Amino acid sequence: MKLADDCVCAEVKDGKMYCANYSIVTFSTGVLQAAIRGDQNSVKFEPPLPRWKQDAINHITPIVYGKIFLVFPTTFWNEIDGDQQLLGYVADEKGYYGHYILDKNRPNTITVDVSGNLAIKIATQSQEETVNEVMAILRKIFNNVTLPEPESVVISRWHLDPLFLHSYSDYGPGVPESVFDDLLKPVNGRLYFAGEALNSSNYGNVQGAYGTGVYAAQQITGTSNSAGVPQATLVCVFVAGVLSLLSVVQ
Numbered sequence: 001m002k003l004a005d006d007c008v009c010a011e012v013k014d015g016k017m018y019c020a021n022y023s024i025v026t027f028s029t030g031v032l033q034a035a036i037r038g039d040q041n042s043v044k045f046e047p048p049l050p051r052w053k054q055d056a057i058n059h060i061t062p063i064v065y066g067k068i069f070l071v072f073p074t075t076f077w078n079e080i081d082g083d084q085q086l087l088g089y090v091a092d093e094k095g096y097y098g099h100y101i102l103d104k105n106r107p108n109t110i111t112v113d114v115s116g117n118l119a120i121k122i123a124t125q126s127q128e129e130t131v132n133e134v135m136a137i138l139r140k141i142f143n144n145v146t147l148p149e150p151e152s153v154v155i156s157r158w159h160l161d162p163l164f165l166h167s168y169s170d171y172g173p174g175v176p177e178s179v180f181d182d183l184l185k186p187v188n189g190r191l192y193f194a195g196e197a198l199n200s201s202n203y204g205n206v207q208g209a210y211g212t213g214v215y216a217a218q219q220i221t222g223t224s225n226s227a228g229v230p231q232a233t234l235v236c237v238f239v240a241g242v243l244s245l246l247s248v249v250q
């Protein structure tokens with residue numbers, strides 16, 4: 001990204017340059033923090049982002065969250081109520097393969113949610129090791145049936161993908177509102193920023209990202225009002241819906 005006094009340009013891999021009066025940067029937190037560190041093959045800002053912008057970006061905590069999809073030859077669980085059912089498993093080790101999603105729209109499939117150190121671990125260990133670990137827990141949950149082996153497995157690795165390098169953003173307690181002001185503030189009046197991490201009331205989700213995108217566009221076109229970033233009226237229905245179906249198996 002090249003920022004000049006009269007324009008901002010994005011140079012892409014094949015060397016083509018796209019220039020405009022304004023640009024809205026929506027790289028994820030992982031990509032922005034890699035750029036600030038100057039990691040190999042990371043995005044480059046010329047000139048480098050000012051210190052106040054770098055400090056604000058470095059305030060964000062990138063969270064690693066992933067999913068394991070196991071597709072079985074048959075369904076070995078009882079018919080579920082509604083479209084989705086969440087099974088919780090409480091292991092001795094906190095967060096160890098604790099969430100399983102059964103979804104009517106994904107036949108014969110169990111989706112396992114993983115986060116933190118476990119998500120980092122499974123991204124680097126072999127698929128076989130991960131499947132063995134998950135199957136050991138599933139055998140405890142479904143202890144009255146003989147489980148088939150999964151015939152297909154997909155494991156996400158967002159934090160290793162150079163286009164993401166994290167999953168979503170979080171903040172430590174007591175993050176000052178000025179951090180969000182600096183995250184949203186354009187550099188040199190031309191380089192604007194948007195994305196889930198920048199939304200003080202809705203970080204970590206799609207509606208938060210959307211609100212900051214609308215806000216950046218309004219700033220550029222001079223149509224924003226004093227209310228700041230528009231907040232989506234949608235609440236995280238997906239979380240509420242899933243949690244209401246929670247059943248804990250031990």
Ligand SMILES: Cc1cc2nc3c(=O)[nH]c(=O)nc-3n(C[C@H](O)[C@H](O)[C@H](O)COP(=O)(O)OP(=O)(O)OC[C@H]3O[C@@H](n4cnc5c(N)ncnc54)[C@H](O)[C@@H]3O)c2cc1C
Nearest residue numbers: 026027028031043163167168195196204205206207209238
């Ligand atoms: C497993 C998982 C489950 C989730 N579930 C939910 C959910 O149920 N509900 C919800 O609201 N949110 C959910 N989220 C969070 C949600 O996905 C994010 O908050 C949202 O996608 C953020 O949008 P964004 O536009 O800020 O960033 P992103 O969606 O990360 O978009 C950034 C874009 O920048 C592009 N990019 C990066 N580097 C470059 C480069 N060098 N050159 C060109 N392009 C580049 C990427 O390709 C990408 O398209 C989930 C996230 C994960 C990982």
